[in-house]
Amino acid sequence: MKLNHKNFKNTEKEAGFTIVEILVAIVILTVGLLAMANMHVLAMFVNSSARNVTESTALAQSRMEQLVRLPFDNAELAPTGGFVDEAAPVGIFTVSKNIQDLGGNKVRRIDVRVRWREIMSRHTELSFVRSDKF
Numbered sequence: 001m002k003l004n005h006k007n008f009k010n011t012e013k014e015a016g017f018t019i020v021e022i023l024v025a026i027v028i029l030t031v032g033l034l035a036m037a038n039m040h041v042l043a044m045f046v047n048s049s050a051r052n053v054t055e056s057t058a059l060a061q062s063r064m065e066q067l068v069r070l071p072f073d074n075a076e077l078a079p080t081g082g083f084v085d086e087a088a089p090v091g092i093f094t095v096s097k098n099i100q101d102l103g104g105n106k107v108r109r110i111d112v113r114v115r116w117r118e119i120m121s122r123h124t125e126l127s128f129v130r131s132d133k134f
Contacts, residue, residue, distance in 0.1 A: 056114040056124040064112045072132040092116045106132040
């Protein structure tokens with residue numbers, strides 16, 4: 001019995017993917033997903049940092065408004081000789097103030113600084129000049 005090789009040949013075109021093509025596709029997909037994951041982590045850090053800047057600015061503005069509303073001869077507006085921390089930290093934020101006399105004509109400079117720590121120390125600082133005639 002003689003075998004006819006024509007019977008063993010695949011007359012239809014082969015379809016499908018080879019294992020190499022599948023592995024290349026997996027590698028490309030993995031690289032793309034890792035890049036997106038890294039971008040997501042960076043976006044979370046930037047959003048957290050922006051939130052801290054916003055909260056520290058609001059906290060500094062609030063404290064500055066409290067100090068500006070006080071009468072000029074109030075004990076809280078006495079010159080401090082440098083930044084002095086407030087009583088207790090507010091969450092991750094530490095509020096400090098510096099009050100300086102600007103000459104003998106009843107004018108004072110009020111500085112409010114809010115500090116916090118992320119990867120490195122950060123701060124927001126506001127200044128206001130106040131006279132007794134305000």
